[in-house]
Amino acid sequence: MLDIEQSLRNDIIAGALPLGSRLRIDELAGRYGVSHMPVREALRVLHGEGLVVIEPNRGARVRTVHPGFIEDLFDVRTALETMLVRRAAERRTADHLKRLREAQAHLEALVAEGEFESVADANRSFHTAINDAAGNPGALMIVDRHWLLLSVLLRRYGHGEERFQRVIDDHQHIIRAIERRDSASAATLMGAHIEKGKSNLLLRVSQDPQIADGATHDRPGGRRLWLAAR
Amino acid sequence: MLDIEQSLRNDIIAGALPLGSRLRIDELAGRYGVSHMPVREALRVLHGEGLVVIEPNRGARVRTVHPGFIEDLFDVRTALETMLVRRAAERRTADHLKRLREAQAHLEALVAEGEFESVADANRSFHTAINDAAGNPGALMIVDRHWLLLSVLLRRYGHGEERFQRVIDDHQHIIRAIERRDSASAATLMGAHIEKGKSNLLLRVSQDPQIADGATHDRPGGRRLWLAAR
DNA sequence: CAGTGGTCTAGACCACACG
DNA sequence: GTGTGGTCTAGACCACTGC
Secondary structure (H helix, E strand, C coil): CCCHHHHHHHHHHHCCCCCCCEECHHHHHHHHCCCHHHHHHHHHHHHHHCCEEEECCCEEEECCCCHHHHHHHHHHHHHHHHHHHHHHHHHCCHHHHHHHHHHHHHHHHHHHCCCHHHHHHHHHHHHHHHHHHHCCHHHHHHHHHHHHHHHHHHHHHCCCHHHHHHHHHHHHHHHHHHHCCCHHHHHHHHHHHHHHHHHHHHHHHHHCCECCHHHHCCCCCCCECCCCCC | CCCHHHHHHHHHHHCCCCCCCEECHHHHHHHHCCCHHHHHHHHHHHHHHCCEEEECCCEEEECCCCHHHHHHHHHHHHHHHHHHHHHHHHHCCHHHHHHHHHHHHHHHHHHHCCCHHHHHHHHHHHHHHHHHHHCCHHHHHHHHHHHHHHHHHHHHHCCCHHHHHHHHHHHHHHHHHHHCCCHHHHHHHHHHHHHHHHHHHHHHHHHCCECCHHHHCCCCCCCECCCCCC
16 A cells, blocks of 8 residues: 555545545544554645645544535636646647647547546546646646546546547547647637536536435535535 | 744745745754754645745755746636636625725725835735635635745835836726626736736846845855746 | 655644533 | 644654765
């Protein structure tokens, strides 16, 4: 096993630690066989990433989400990724373009083969390729954090498999805009692309507002996710 | 004195710890009279905020900046604050509007009285009032971090006092757009407003690329800021 | 191989929350 | 007041850098 920070992150994303569950320092220290200091460190880092919320003197929990939070998340992603794709269109080199096409080809292959499990990663690779080409490491770090939060949600609410073909289509148009260095079009297309993702996720989430049993762990008050986060 | 984290942050912003200077854990621990663990913590937090860069096994330094970094910084601010002002225009209440007008009145008063030292804070209050009205705490946190980095630069390169009157004018137009809930105009105005700030700062910075003596501390290689950060 | 950065242990200690 | 969260000390120890 790697360090406790990565273990915790994995356990949250994989759902072993459900949304809203308490994260007791000493308990985790015992579980992972370390002292409490590394656990505290890890919790602080994950707090910085947004996966964990820490209430002063009341302990840490896995972040809980509600529709407003998801909208906020996507507002930030839209704002940053439209800016990044604009820069990517301006600054891309032939090499960036190559990597971008490879990422897209990989994604298309996975969809064709029905490997829907891996599509989320491939989709992220596509977006990362664009954001790399933009050459703004600070923005890239922020967007990466948001992908991390997003992956927690996608793991629970699926990716809307029926719409993969439309995602591929969107991507192809975005690639073409980047090819011809058409930054305005690229930004418009990216904005719409992310907006669709937001709308689809919110729809799926609203159709299944109940959360699996584990999520109410330590939260006897209610079974719904939406009311917990502030 | 408060905790070491805030002390460090203040010392960096105030310039007591120049850009690029080394931050040795044991040295700081001795200086502030604590053990090395709290210092390590503080450095990690400031690293998360972007004020400090940590090179693995090579120690920590105060962040160094170069023109490209400033552009990246403003790209993120523009992307996020235009989004936020759009939401603010949609969601603002009468109370938000009141606070916004108060912040603006305060800023105008300071400029009228020639209190240029405090204008930067008042300017930030204005923007914070808008971002609060937008109601996206995650985005607000990111923007706040960028203001922190910005304040390090402003402290060194001044605020371009001659343009305060134009800032006031920009703000008034933005307020009016928010008043009439015209989110598109508000976003356009905000984009231009921040773009001006970026352009002015880059100009001032390029006119004075040399850095005060202290900044070359521990970096015998060169006196210029621009080449150090990667 | 010396120096330094970086992390962990083990335990003391304080502050707040909750019953 | 008791429990728990949260921080600090002091020191051991490992890893990597740069002579």
